[in-house]
Amino acid sequence: MTGFLLTFLLLWLLSMAYATWRFAARRGAHPAQPVPQPLPRxxxxxxxxxxxxxxxxxxxxxxxxxxxxxxxxxxxxxxxxxxxxxxxxxxxxxxxxxxxxxxxxxxxxxxxxxxxxxxxxxxxxxxxxxxxxxxxxxxxxxxxxxxxxxxxxxxxxxxxxxxxxxxxxxxxxxxxxxxxxxxxxxxxxxxxxxxxxxxxxxxxxxxxxxxxxxxxxxxxxxxxxxxxxxxxxxxxxxxxxxxxxxxxxxxxxxxxxxxxxxxxxxxxxRGVEALPLKLRLQLLVFSGFWPALAALAWAAGAGPALAVWAAKVLVQGVMAHAGHRRAGLQLHWELLLPFELYTLALTFSIVWFQLFGGAVVWKGRRYE
CATH class of the missing domain: 3.90.550.10 (Spore Coat Polysaccharide Biosynthesis Protein SpsA; Chain A)
Known part of the structure; x- marks a missing residue:
């Protein structure tokens, strides 16, 4: 059990690290074309x-x-x-x-x-x-x-x-x-x-x-x-x-x-539900970090779980820094730890809201 959890979490970290490298290196980016001339309406x-x-x-x-x-x-x-x-x-x-x-x-x-x-x-x-x-x-x-x-x-x-x-x-x-x-x-x-x-x-x-x-x-x-x-x-x-x-x-x-x-x-x-099955499964696996980390802490103790969590914060922080830099903004590094609590609370709240929150309400209108 512990070996399976560690393998899953390490693969999760490697996937995030690979995505961070591709993003920071701008691998596969489409080059900009000249703006049409004369300028269109x-x-x-x-x-x-x-x-x-x-x-x-x-x-x-x-x-x-x-x-x-x-x-x-x-x-x-x-x-x-x-x-x-x-x-x-x-x-x-x-x-x-x-x-x-x-x-x-x-x-x-x-x-x-x-x-x-x-x-x-x-x-x-x-x-x-x-x-x-x-x-x-x-x-x-x-x-x-x-x-x-x-x-x-x-x-x-x-x-x-x-x-x-x-x-x-x-x-x-x-x-x-x-x-x-x-x-x-x-x-x-x-x-x-x-x-x-x-x-x-x-x-x-x-x-x-x-x-x-x-x-x-x-x-x-x-x-x-x-x-x-x-x-x-x-x-x-x-x-x-x-x-x-x-x-x-x-x-x-x-x-x-x-x-x-x-x-x-x-x-x-609602939009996620319309994604292709392969992408939905990938999102499901990606969202499994917290349950797997909790299971690791129960099975192997706090030490290994804290080490994996620290690695997540580091890799995710590098990705966030690269994203802010490309967007012309500055990352507040001191918010990375509060962000972990934010994402954890948001994940559980969304699950609860999805099960018991009723219809979608948007701009004062209800959509069943």
Missing amino acids: VSILIAARHEEAALPRCLASLRQLAYPAELLEILVGDDASTDRTAAVAEAAMQGFAGRFQVILITENWGEARGKANVLAHLARHATTDYFFITDADIHLPKTWIPALLAQAAPGVGTVTGITAVRGPRWFHQLQGIDWLLSLSLVQVVSEQGRPVTAMGNNMLVTRAAYEATGGYEALPFSVTEDFALFQAAVARGFGFRHVFSAEARADSLPMPTWAALLKQRRRWL
């Missing part, structure tokens, strides 16, 4: 529901983009908000030199619901060949458009940037480490040509790829609408790229409470 699509507080920050960052304003088309879909979402959006974009429009969403199209339905409407209103999709709680860098466009080579249907969670509290910073570690692993897998997922708050979709899927109104409804569209585009033969750089980094507001974080992760688990 692009559409920025934002689904907004009850976002009067967050939306001005997002729109202010879009006004600062290092891209000609006259080539930008910014469309905000107001999804039956009961606050001043539409009014604050209009006020924030007064005097904008490009095209800006708030579109009130009053009906569902086809299979689409929630955010997917809003994006289905916005895509119909868009007049360009490139759809840049983001969220109302996101702040974009000035380099956002060129950074993603440079990866939109012929045949590529989706380009995904990275998202960093940023905030002043420890709870916010622990979420930030969690996101960048996860995205670092996604980057390693995606650069091996294996489609994993996309980020619906930092994503380019070409019109050709979007229309080939039939659009959100034709796709089976999913609360992880970005993943559903990504899967559909890949299934229709389009390539994909993931861009892990500061130039393509979107900054997201953190989840304010533990309960809100669990609701977010419960929604994401």
Whole structure:
């Protein structure tokens, strides 16, 4: 028993060390292509529901983009908000030199619901060949458009940037480490040509790829609408790229409470359920570290378990450092030990929430 547990944990550590080496060495990275010339017009699509507080920050960052304003088309879909979402959006974009429009969403199209339905409407209103999709709680860098466009080579249907969670509290910073570690692993897998997922708050979709899927109104409804569209585009033969750089980094507001974080992760688990069986099994094995470590401590004592845990913290810390550096951020090394407690608590909380948490609640709507 002890030998099996040690073998499993050592293989886990070796796999993480290998992934860290590939990520830090940027093995398999796709070289950037020249941005198309002349510069194309692009559409920025934002689904907004009850976002009067967050939306001005997002729109202010879009006004600062290092891209000609006259080539930008910014469309905000107001999804039956009961606050001043539409009014604050209009006020924030007064005097904008490009095209800006708030579109009130009053009906569902086809299979689409929630955010997917809003994006289905916005895509119909868009007049360009490139759809840049983001969220109302996101702040974009000035380099956002060129950074993603440079990866939109012929045949590529989706380009995904990275998202960093940023905030002043420890709870916010622990979420930030969690996101960048996860995205670092996604980057390693995606650069091996294996489609994993996309980020619906930092994503380019070409019109050709979007229309080939039939659009959100034709796709089976999913609360992880970005993943559903990504899967559909890949299934229709389009390539994909993931861009892990500061130039393509979107900054997201953190989840304010533990309960809100669990609701977010419960929604994401719906996307995990749609992954290919092989990837789901790999994720299951990867998530088995803590149970195996606990079993090792019971079978062999605290000494071997602490040694394995220390090795995990070290390897994971190197990966987190590399991820922060590539994202243009600085890792707070003193948070690595609290991060272990955070991940342990989050793992058990998600299991409990998955079993007893009820329906997915998203933007005030319930999805069974």
